[in-house]
Amino acid sequence: MLDKAQITKDIVSTTPFVLSNFRLLRKLDPNDHYWASFTDIEKLKVNGVFLETAMVVSWIGNTHKPKRILEIGTRTGGSLIALLSNYQDFRNIEVVSFDMWREYVSTTYFSKKFTELKNKNNENGEIAGNINVSEKKLKPFFSLIRNLSINKVKNNLAYFNIPSDIITFISGDSKRTVPSYFEKLPNEKFDYILVDGAHDAETAFIDLQNIADHVAEKGIIVFDDINFMNSDLMGVWVRFKEIQKNNFDFIEIDCRKGVGLAFRKDIA
Numbered sequence: 001m002l003d004k005a006q007i008t009k010d011i012v013s014t015t016p017f018v019l020s021n022f023r024l025l026r027k028l029d030p031n032d033h034y035w036a037s038f039t040d041i042e043k044l045k046v047n048g049v050f051l052e053t054a055m056v057v058s059w060i061g062n063t064h065k066p067k068r069i070l071e072i073g074t075r076t077g078g079s080l081i082a083l084l085s086n087y088q089d090f091r092n093i094e095v096v097s098f099d100m101w102r103e104y105v106s107t108t109y110f111s112k113k114f115t116e117l118k119n120k121n122n123e124n125g126e127i128a129g130n131i132n133v134s135e136k137k138l139k140p141f142f143s144l145i146r147n148l149s150i151n152k153v154k155n156n157l158a159y160f161n162i163p164s165d166i167i168t169f170i171s172g173d174s175k176r177t178v179p180s181y182f183e184k185l186p187n188e189k190f191d192y193i194l195v196d197g198a199h200d201a202e203t204a205f206i207d208l209q210n211i212a213d214h215v216a217e218k219g220i221i222v223f224d225d226i227n228f229m230n231s232d233l234m235g236v237w238v239r240f241k242e243i244q245k246n247n248f249d250f251i252e253i254d255c256r257k258g259v260g261l262a263f264r265k266d267i268a
Contacts, residue, residue, distance in 0.1 A: 004251045007059075007151050008232045012051060012252065014058045021054070021081055021160070028159050029152075032076060032107040044256060051255035053224050054082040057194070060220055061086035066191030068216065069095040069101065072174045073196035073224075075103055083192070084162045086199045095167040095188075096181070098174050098197065101142075101149035117128035146171045175203055191217035192261030196224040201236050212247070215264045221248070234258070 012250040019041070027182040028036035041050045060066065061083035071079060087093065105111055150171075154164040170177050174197045182188060193215060197205045208223060215221060224232045237260045241250050 002249055004253075007251065007261075008051075009255060011055050011059045011166075012049065014055045014062065015050060017085075018052065018055045018058050018082060021058075021085060024159065025078060025081070026155060028070060029076065029107065031081055031109045031112045033112065034078070034107075040203075041055050046254070046256055049255075051253065053080060053222070053255070053257055053259050056222060056253055056255075056261070057082040058086060058260050059070045059220070060192060061126065063218065064192070066219070067093055068190045069093070069191040069192050070098075070214075071095070071196070072098045072178065072210065072211070073198075074099045074150075074153060074169075076107060077156040079196065080153070080167075081160050081162065082158065084145070084157075085160050087162075089143065090163055090166055093166050096168050096170065097101055097153075098172075098177055098181075099149070101171060102196070104145050104149045104152070107152070142171075158229065174198065174210075178207065182210070182214060188214055189219070191212055191216050191219045192222070193219070193220045194224070196222075199225055201233065204233050205236045205239060208236070209243075209246050212244055213242075214247075215262075216222050217264055217266055219264045220264040221260075221264075223260040224263070225257045226252065226260050227254075227256065 009230075019038070022035055022038045026033075026038070029035060038044070038052075044050055044052075057079050058147070065087065066083075069083065074080065080095065080097075084093070087244050150169050153169075156168065157164050162168075169180060190211075195204070195211065197203065197207055204223075211221070221235055223233070223240075226232075226237045241248075241262075246265075248264055250263075251261050253259040253261065
């Protein structure tokens with residue numbers, strides 16, 4: 001039986017470590033609104049507690065040290081840094097990263113300044129996130145954006161002395177790229193899988209189902225943004241739990257975004 005209270009307590013204990021990483025990332029990438037959003041964590045507390053997805057991931061890195069890692073949704077590498085900055089030895093560590101790189105424009109200086117101008121007359125003056133551009137408009141520039149995005153990930157990892165040569169980057173729509181990957185490697189198993197890609201309910205559910213059979217014994221799935229105040233993917237998570245109830249033990253971590261955790265049961 002999973003002890004949710006103890007797990008949550010252990011996750012909260014990662015706060016100083018994760019916030020230190022956030023400060024370094026904010027310095028490294030000052031145009032990225034995501035890191036800027038953690039300047040004042042008092043505003044981010046829920047019921048007096050600050051708890052972020054990166055803390056859940058950092059706890060997994062510290063306590064479980066997964067060797068085979070898969071991410072759907074790498075963005076600029078923040079989740080990998082949360083996980084792998086707990087490691088000292090990267091031998092035998094393998095990472096497979098799936099992403100569409102749709103958020104690269106939102107991390108640029110142009111996007112930051114355009115967003116500031118657009119929001120300067122807001123009542124509270126707060127900026128929820130930089131202006132982005134849809135992937136349809138960016139399609140002609142996909143190769144360039146893919147390369148720029150992957151280089152940004154590599155640079156961010158290097159800042160934390162995390163080698164990028166342990167990562168295989170696979171670009172494109174996860175509804176196609178993930179099944180294609182496992183068609184070629186049907187017996188692949190991973191110790192840790194993050195599902196944080198597209199946040200529409202259909203894609204999120206497909207992503208979960210596509211990776212479920214590829215979680216190693218005692219492996220962990222992290223599914224982000226289940227709370228109503230974010231993408232409200234709780235319905236997707238509940239549906240997945242019902243289908244996979246014989247294969248995983250589940251808990252939900254209460255935070256702003258809400259995080260679902262699935263722990264693979266012993267394989268008979």
